Amino acid sequence: MTSDNDRRRGLLARLRGRPAARSRGRRRLGAAVRLLAALTLAGGAYTVFAPGAQAQDTPPLSSAAAEGKALFDVSCVTCHGRNAQGVEGRGPSLIGVGAASVEFQVSSGRMPLARQEAQAHRKPPLFTDEQTRQLAQYIQELGGGPELPEGTDLHSDGDIAAGGELFRINCSQCHAFGAGGGALSSGKFAPSLRPASDRQIYAAMLSGPQNMPVFGDNQLRPDQKADIIAYIQETLKHDQDPGGFNLGRYGPSTEGLAIFLVGIVALVFASLWIAGKS
Amino acid sequence: MKRRKFDLAAAPGKAAVGLDDRFQVATPLRRLLNKVFPDHWSFLLGEIALFSFIVLLLTGTFLTFFFEPSMTEVVYDGSYAPLRGTPMSAAYASSLDLSFEVRGGLIMRQMHHWAALLFMAAIVVHMLRVFFTGAFRKPRETNWIIGSLLFWVGFLAGFTGYSLPDDGLSGTGLRIASAIMLSIPVIGSWLTSSIFGGEFPGTIIISRFFIAHVLLIPALLLALISVHLGLVFKQKHTQWPGPGRTNGNVVGERMFPRYAIKQGGFFMIVFGVIALMGGLFQINPIWLFGPYEAWVVSAASQPDWYVMFLDGSTRLMPAWQINIPLGDGYVIPPLFWPTVVLPGILVGLSTLYPFLEARHLKDYRSHNLLQRPRDVPARTAVGAMAVAFYLVLTLSGANDVIADKFQISLNAMTWAGRVGLLVLPPLAYYVTYRLCLGLQQHDREVLAHGVETGIIRRLPDGKFVEVHQPLSAQDHDGHGALEYTGWVVPKKMNRLGALGPAIRGFFYPIEKPVEAPVSPGHPPVEPRPERAEISSGSESRH
Numbered sequence: 016m017t018s019d020n021d022r023r024r025g026l027l028a029r030l031r032g033r034p035a036a037r038s039r040g041r042r043r044l045g046a047a048v049r050l051l052a053a054l055t056l057a058g059g060a061y062t063v064f065a066p067g068a069q070a071q072d073t074p075p076l077s078s079a080a081a082e083g084k085a086l087f088d089v090s091c092v093t094c095h096g097r098n099a100q101g102v103e104g105r106g107p108s109l110i111g112v113g114a115a116s117v118e119f120q121v122s123s124g125r126m127p128l129a130r131q132e133a134q135a136h137r138k139p140p141l142f143t144d145e146q147t148r149q150l151a152q153y154i155q156e157l158g159g160g161p162e163l164p165e166g167t168d169l170h171s172d173g174d175i176a177a178g179g180e181l182f183r184i185n186c187s188q189c190h191a192f193g194a195g196g197g198a199l200s201s202g203k204f205a206p207s208l209r210p211a212s213d214r215q216i217y218a219a220m221l222s223g224p225q226n227m228p229v230f231g232d233n234q235l236r237p238d239q240k241a242d243i244i245a246y247i248q249e250t251l252k253h254d255q256d257p258g259g260f261n262l263g264r265y266g267p268s269t270e271g272l273a274i275f276l277v278g279i280v281a282l283v284f285a286s287l288w289i290a291g292k293s
Numbered sequence: 294m295k296r297r298k299f300d301l302a303a304a305p306g307k308a309a310v311g312l313d314d315r316f317q318v319a320t321p322l323r324r325l326l327n328k329v330f331p332d333h334w335s336f337l338l339g340e341i342a343l344f345s346f347i348v349l350l351l352t353g354t355f356l357t358f359f360f361e362p363s364m365t366e367v368v369y370d371g372s373y374a375p376l377r378g379t380p381m382s383a384a385y386a387s388s389l390d391l392s393f394e395v396r397g398g399l400i401m402r403q404m405h406h407w408a409a410l411l412f413m414a415a416i417v418v419h420m421l422r423v424f425f426t427g428a429f430r431k432p433r434e435t436n437w438i439i440g441s442l443l444f445w446v447g448f449l450a451g452f453t454g455y456s457l458p459d460d461g462l463s464g465t466g467l468r469i470a471s472a473i474m475l476s477i478p479v480i481g482s483w484l485t486s487s488i489f490g491g492e493f494p495g496t497i498i499i500s501r502f503f504i505a506h507v508l509l510i511p512a513l514l515l516a517l518i519s520v521h522l523g524l525v526f527k528q529k530h531t532q533w534p535g536p537g538r539t540n541g542n543v544v545g546e547r548m549f550p551r552y553a554i555k556q557g558g559f560f561m562i563v564f565g566v567i568a569l570m571g572g573l574f575q576i577n578p579i580w581l582f583g584p585y586e587a588w589v590v591s592a593a594s595q596p597d598w599y600v601m602f603l604d605g606s607t608r609l610m611p612a613w614q615i616n617i618p619l620g621d622g623y624v625i626p627p628l629f630w631p632t633v634v635l636p637g638i639l640v641g642l643s644t645l646y647p648f649l650e651a652r653h654l655k656d657y658r659s660h661n662l663l664q665r666p667r668d669v670p671a672r673t674a675v676g677a678m679a680v681a682f683y684l685v686l687t688l689s690g691a692n693d694v695i696a697d698k699f700q701i702s703l704n705a706m707t708w709a710g711r712v713g714l715l716v717l718p719p720l721a722y723y724v725t726y727r728l729c730l731g732l733q734q735h736d737r738e739v740l741a742h743g744v745e746t747g748i749i750r751r752l753p754d755g756k757f758v759e760v761h762q763p764l765s766a767q768d769h770d771g772h773g774a775l776e777y778t779g780w781v782v783p784k785k786m787n788r789l790g791a792l793g794p795a796i797r798g799f800f801y802p803i804e805k806p807v808e809a810p811v812s813p814g815h816p817p818v819e820p821r822p823e824r825a826e827i828s829s830g831s832e833s834r835h
Contacts, residue, residue: 133702179375183461183583187591192461192581197592198693202702205592250375251581257392258403258575265698266462266591268691270576271598274410277574278566279418282341282411283334285562289555290334 076156083153086146090127099157105131112222113160114151119218121147123211133202134225137210161221164237169213172238173245181239182246185230193264194251199226208247216244330552331532331545335422337559341415342443344563345408346518352405353507359395361387362457362503364496373580381459381584384499388458388579404571409451411567413599416444424646424676426663428531430656434647436524441643443517444599446510451597453506459499462577464585465594468493476629494587534662534780541661593694598687605689606631609710667736668779670729677725678718685713736782740764740775746786762786 076084087099094106101108109117120126121142125135142150155162183192189205191197196207203226208216220240223229235243262269313319330336363383369376371386372393391398420440423429429437452470456463471493474485490497529543538544546552570576582591596604610631617623642649650672651657666673688695689710696703743761750760764783765773783789 175375176378179583180379183589183591184586187461187589189592191592192583193578195593196697198697198703200702201704202700204697204700246375254581256575256578258399258578259573261575261578263698264578264581265694266593267577267595267597268593268601268694270406270410270574271601271687271691273570273574274407274414274598278407278411278570279341279414281566282415282563283338283418285559285566286337286341287334289559289562290332290337292555 077152079149080153080156083146083149083151086142086150087153090141091150094128099154109154110158111160112154112158113162114155115161115163115218116222116224117151117154118147118163119215119222119224121150123215125224134204137206161231163214163218163221167212167214169217170241170244170248173241173243175242175245175249177239178242178244178246179250181235181243185235186243189227191264191266193261194247195264209252211247213244213248216247326547326549328526328548329543329545330548331530331543332552333533335426336530338415338422339419340556340559341563342412342419343518343522344560345412345415345567346514347560348408348564348567349405349412350511352401352408353511355401356391356398356405357507359387359391359398360384360457360503362500364459364494364499376580376583379584382499384457384459385579385584388460392580400568400571403574403576404567405454406576407570407574408567409454410576410597410599411563411570413444413447413451413597416440416447417599420444421676421680425666425673426531427660427669427672428663429647430660431647431651432528432659433524433531436521436528437647438644439517439521439524441640443514443521445640446513446517448599450506450510450514451599453502453510455597456502457499457506458577458579459585460577460579461582461585461589461591462579462594464494464587465590466596467498467585468587472628473632476626477633478623478625478629494585529661531661531663534778538662540659543661595691595694601690602683602686603632603636603690605686605692605710606635608692608707609686609689609714611711665779667729667732670726670733673729674722674726677721681718681721682714685710685717689714733777735784737777739782739784740777741772743773744783744786744789746791762789762791764789 087095091099091106094102095109096102096106099109120135122140122144124138124140127141128135129138140147154160182194186194186208189197189199190208191205194208197205199205205227211219217240218224219227220230220235220243221232230240262273309319361383365383366380367383367386369379369381369386369389371377371390373389376389388402391402393399423437423440452466456467456470471485471489474488475481477484486492488498488501489495490501530545532538532543532545535544546555583589595601607628610627613627613630615625617625666676689706692706692710693703695701696706743763746760746762748760749757751757763773765775767773
């Protein structure tokens, strides 16, 4: 134990002891060399790890993005501002929202907005698919963000039963069991999913438009998203309603209306008729 | 040997004699078959409820053959692909099989559900008829109470039935019911855990609700309905006032054959309407709601319409929680007031109403004649107030669907409900009261001055007056001598026979009307005398 300590102490003493033997000039020279070496190391490390020195204010846009920028500067700039940086009190910044968000908002006609209100409504789209893609490309190249997979059919690989379970857990609270939509607070709402395309549903899950939460790929894997879309498109939209007219699938409220408007009205007329026969 | 001839025409009579010889039924049966029932369309509303109850028993029995009231977990392997491979309770799986596998199962399930909605709707409509016409007055208070109990027992029957399929909607409703029971001070926790056999949802509730739904509650309903009908029979039906009708008689049709045939026909119509609705309108698509899981609650999860007023009262209730600093602290949650106290008050008020009214009016006589709503403005106005209150609550129960589909803010709907609940009932009271007085006044006016003939006469001084047809001889003031009796007063000349008899028939004439007029009492209407063209003289022509 003590011998270990002694040996260690001896080593330190040896290191400390040596400079005392050196001359003053050599000591100065050594300090200068060490400083130079440290500076070189720091500078070298900086050049290795620091971002590229060639960063420019405006990166060159692809041709599609340039077309998109032209469209943006005509139709979107009023609210979203120059370079999509947003305008206070009018429209949010689009930096980082990604192509998925643009495709959802523009292809469903929600953007351009008709007026400022609680929530944007679906309406006939203003831009063609081509123009929508260009706008999306522009926003994507401007700030990155989530992107959609290729193709218009995003559900044929999905498992309908698994999608149904995921839909009931994640979506039916707001969009309702039949995907007809439902109310949220203060005039906001979860829209009906009946007019939505595969890409729009996928984009909505990725980007979480308006009041919808984001279902990123770590919450719902891409294959689970395909399951959900398959359930919506195959079951909810194509269900033949084996029981007859579905009364809008609004649950017991329209059923209650029907029993009075159809059942009671018919039977009151029947009783008028029967009592009149005397 | 001579063969005896069988006389077919005499067979029924002989059989009847044989029966009477053995059982001595002719005398009581004659009394029964000759019993007279008054005839008015509004007296048939209660029958709608009775007949839908019969349809409920028939379709419900069919459903029990296939339904499995168990919460054992199974994996679905039926023909509905979107749920295949999903774990669920045996109750839900058998409900799915009922809908997709059993032949005719879906229409039976839908008829059962529509019949349940119709049963409750007819009870309410019948109750409104009884209320607004004063049919609940002495001696019929007991039947009024039984009728109100029938609503609440029907409410329980509906709720237990709604819970049985164990789909997402049923489970959500059950969860709310358990929360309501938990909110009752002191006994709440014990009540809930004794009903659910522990913590919600437990494993026993479906079997318990099943036996309540198919045995206990229907037996209670059947008993109440029997007493209800027995009392109508014993106390005789009320009738409208009118010529020949007094407090001491019943004017109408004999039970047999006319009344019985009419009732039989009406049962067929009710059955037909329910079957049509069951076949044409989809009700409660349980396959879309999926199996109940505690974490699955769909938007637009509402109870059936007759429970919706409780949902509405809960939505309108502000979050007023009462903390009582006793021991570890005690809480009365806001849910307690709209879902336990409010229905309690409603049951109490509705059952006691006949006694409250009699006490208020100091009227303890027996009444067998009905009153027109306009003749008792205060009662009619109270009824309108109750209807307004119930409507606001029911609409608020669906306020999220209304808000979404009509694009109104949900918060605005809630506040409209809160304000409406306080403002609309008094407004309904006032408006109804004034309407009743106005209608009464018009009747009195006709009795005093006669029916408007539509003939305008110009007096020599240039004044225009309308000619009235008096209903009786007039005194020197030109006023009729008829008393206000609270019955229909003719308001149009053809009610007095001026245009000959009215054409009979509901949608089209039963028989070709004879050339009017037919009665010798009414001379033919003479053609209008020729009149000179009115002109202002020759100078007007240019």
